[in-house]
Amino acid sequence: MFFDSHAHYEDRRFDEDRFSLLDSFKENGIDYIVNIGTNLETSKKSIELANKYDFIYATAAFYPDEVLSLTEEDFFKLEKLCENEKIVAIGEIGLDYHYDDVPKEKQIYWFERQMKLANKLDLPVVIHMRDSTKDTLDILKSNKVKGGVMHCFSGSVETAKNVLELGYYISFSGTVTFRNAKNLAEVAKIVPDDRLFIETDCPYLSPEPYRGKRNSSLNLIHTASVLANLRNTSVEHIADITRNNAKTFYNIK
Ligand code: NI
Secondary structure, three states: OEEEEEEOOOOHHHOOOHHHHHHOOHHHOEEEEEEOOOOHHHHHHHHHHHHHOOOEEEEEOOOHHHOOOOOHHHHHHHHHHOOOOOEEEEEEEEEEOOOOOOOHHHHHHHHHHHHHHHHHHOOOEEEEEEOOHHHHHHHHHHOOOOOEEEOOOOOOHHHHHHHHHOOOEEEEOHHHHOOOOHHHHHHHHHOOHHHEEEOOOEOOOOOOOOOOOOOOHHHHHHHHHHHHHHOOOOHHHHHHHHHHHHHHHOOOO
């Protein structure tokens, strides 16, 4: 039924029950998962999970928070990791200006390097954008890639329109179910069927009614049901279109 387009099952919050949880997914309507890398270690672990489970795919990248002391040697190791056949995208990459522990210039430099790598490898990108709309969109405009998704979208309707104009997909996480997410509800109404993604970003961002608890793909149903209400359609339709979109985007046969 569902395609969880963005998850972090290598996270230590899954250490206790990772494999029993993943083993339970097929019978609970979770058809595909893309496990997202944030540095060399989590990218490697994502590949390990993808090699163990046929329904899991992986991405590799340096998250904006992880580039402070990045070296050329690290970047070369990333490129090598991307040769793995279960790597389906470069991500998550982008700009995060929420905290100021990594200088903007450094984030921008490595973001662009990874955009160019994605283009070279003919892979799509998974974008993380937080408090950095203008700079992020400028870089997306000037760096052509095969395709891209704005993960855990949290911007305005106007930003969403700009993102759609660039040809990017928009992905909704559990945050769309939050009662104070009025703007996001408006965005959820305007994203065309063929550009919509759904994700958990687990273990983070549990949807209502589990806000604050550890998240997993089993909670996608709650996010889908809020999206279905906002878009006047059924949960089944949301599941179908988001699964098909993600399969096309990640080039999964
Ligand atoms: Ni994430």
